[in-house]
Amino acid sequence: MPKILVVEDEPDMLRGLRDNLAFEGYEVVETSDGNEVQRLVGSEQPDLILLDVMLPGMDGFEVCRQLREAGYTTPILMLTARSQEIDVVRGLELGADDYITKPFGVRELLARIKAALRRGGGVEGMTEHLRIGEAEVDLLRGQVRRAGRTYPLGHYESEILRLLTERAGQPVTRATLLDKIWGTDAFPTDRTVDNHIVSLRRKIESDPRQPVHILTVHGVGYKFIP
Amino acid sequence: MPKILVVEDEPDMLRGLRDNLAFEGYEVVETSDGNEVQRLVGSEQPDLILLDVMLPGMDGFEVCRQLREAGYTTPILMLTARSQEIDVVRGLELGADDYITKPFGVRELLARIKAALRRGGGVEGMTEHLRIGEAEVDLLRGQVRRAGRTYPLGHYESEILRLLTERAGQPVTRATLLDKIWGTDAFPTDRTVDNHIVSLRRKIESDPRQPVHILTVHGVGYKFIP
DNA sequence: GGGTCATGCCAAAGATCCTGGTCGTTGAAG
DNA sequence: CTTCAACGACCAGGATCTTTGGCATGACCC
Known part of the structure; x- marks a missing residue:
């Protein structure tokens, strides 16, 4: 079953995401620290990253930029309450595969995860x-x-x-x-x-x-x- | 430059999309008829499909379902005013790569198109x-x-x-x-x-x-x- | 500055790739 | 079943890539 790295600093949100993903059968790795992400991506090799934008310290935009710069192509879904167009554009241009604004339904999130995994793992080209x-x-x-x-x-x-x-x-x-x-x-x-x-x-x-x-x-x- | 098939029945919307995409340099093929899509995908081989959900006759969901069933893997971005979670989930589960609810900014749309094209065939290490x-x-x-x-x-x-x-x-x-x-x-x-x-x-x-x-x-x- | 060795440049030969044409085989339609 | 169009296989010619060798130029050391 695919492994998902969840990067979220709010404890309640983190728990909610972890529980729902685990219930769906995904293997979940989690961190609340943006500085940990690249190390975890290297060591855990997740199939997808759920990345909160508003993190303490290094924010989600910077995490995404560094991952892409380092050559990682793992699908990244950004989660955030920041729904201004300029933020959406920025995230997508930095290399995110999707940008989901809070509040969002769990079912929508799961559907978008599946869509991203479908693309990330199934296309041979x-x-x-x-x-x-x-x-x-x-x-x-x-x-x-x-x-x-x-x-x-x-x-x-x-x-x-x-x-x-x-x-x-x-x-x-x-x-x-x-x-x-x-x-x-x-x-x-x-x-x-x-x-x-x-x-x-x-x-x-x-x-x-x-x-x-x-x-x-x-x-x-x-x-x-x- | 990538070719985009735009499926939209509102004339103003269709014109707006066509003009903006053409301005960005994309080659644009268009139709307002869901029944035409599969034929066009076969003959035009677009790199991405912008698919309005609320079409007369065969709606966007059905178009998407048939394309996927026929084996086409072309990225599909659904556009719609229907923003209920159940619709989002339905679209994504039918095989859409993204689901964008109207109203949306042109810059967001373009960024999502680029993200989808990047994944679809343009992603290089x-x-x-x-x-x-x-x-x-x-x-x-x-x-x-x-x-x-x-x-x-x-x-x-x-x-x-x-x-x-x-x-x-x-x-x-x-x-x-x-x-x-x-x-x-x-x-x-x-x-x-x-x-x-x-x-x-x-x-x-x-x-x-x-x-x-x-x-x-x-x-x-x-x-x-x- | 002079001498020696290393490297740039050039030309030519051989190998490989790409292309178009021909003929035989296969698939689809009537 | 017959016919015709599409495609596979093969061949040959032209274009391009790779390699080698020779000569000129540059770099380094004494």
Whole structure:
């Protein structure tokens, strides 16, 4: 079950959040001190952070900024009584994923948590390292490892694979691939896309003639299945 | 620039949204008919959907449900005057990524759109996007943008730059670069490294003959200065 | 300042990637 | 079942990347 870090200095609020989250089955780690957050994120590896803005000492905005600067991508939901637009904008621009103003209903909070966890854990395109069947894909290095062999991924192969995984489960047209990847710099033909797909299958699929992950959607384009 | 599908039946609201989004640089596709949405998502492949809940005919909840059921993972932001908790929860549980109640500020809306786009496909780790002087480096795509031009980064150029930036401030020997990047697969000469450095400087430094970031440490190797 | 070694720059060759065309196979529609 | 369009597989040519070697320039030491 997902682990949630709750950062809240009001004892009653902290207890309320902890109890409700625990009742929902989440594992809860808590602190009331903004200075503790980064250490806890590093050691506890939570799946989501509920972050009160008005903390003593380092406030929630600063905590969020530092986490993002340090490279953490954990979903952050800010909680606060400060509901002015400028505060909302500030929190979201600092890198928060959602901004919930008090008072809020527990059901709404839980629904927003679920929405954030749904995105944070389920989308495969968010990461540069992928496991696709037996293949380990490193999009950063442009490399696939499968069955004891290492295959290089060219620039365009990487881009195509990335777009398909970002849109896992949904058909992507060749026109979209051409538009999003080649843009207005070049105008290759559909055949170019097809060739790259064949090459990707050869590198990734256990049996390229019977692909399991990189599927053709006849008359539409291609689809990625995780 | 990202493409946004706006689903809104009030003409004034639709115009307002369209104008503001276009002003921000987004490409806007619009419809006032919930029955059109799935077709448009398929044909236009928007990066995000702004979905009014109270539409004539098929309402926003049903549109959202059908999109998710069909496997589309495009971020959906619901807009509505219905701000009861039960509606918020319903929208989020149907698969919306955010639920924004009218009236809302344009700045808040834009910030939430950016947050959703950031998560949806634009989130890159901190080490993959670098700003080096005037140059914007995208290690994931193997690309440098500087002075209005775009330069490709080859596989090895990217690897060298990545290692140097990971060890910013420290001199890195050619032997280390060769060992860490080429390993035991190949045994190129020092000259190979030197040539890649020259190429990197040409792409990244404002004045490659007087480098500020990718420096030579005489008799040792090279050093990156942020 | 002079000598020596390290590094920048350049050119060319080889390897790899990308692209388009052709032909055979497959899928979908009538 | 037949027909036609879509797609897979393959091949070859052109573009780009990587590597090596040679020469010029710069840095360092005496």
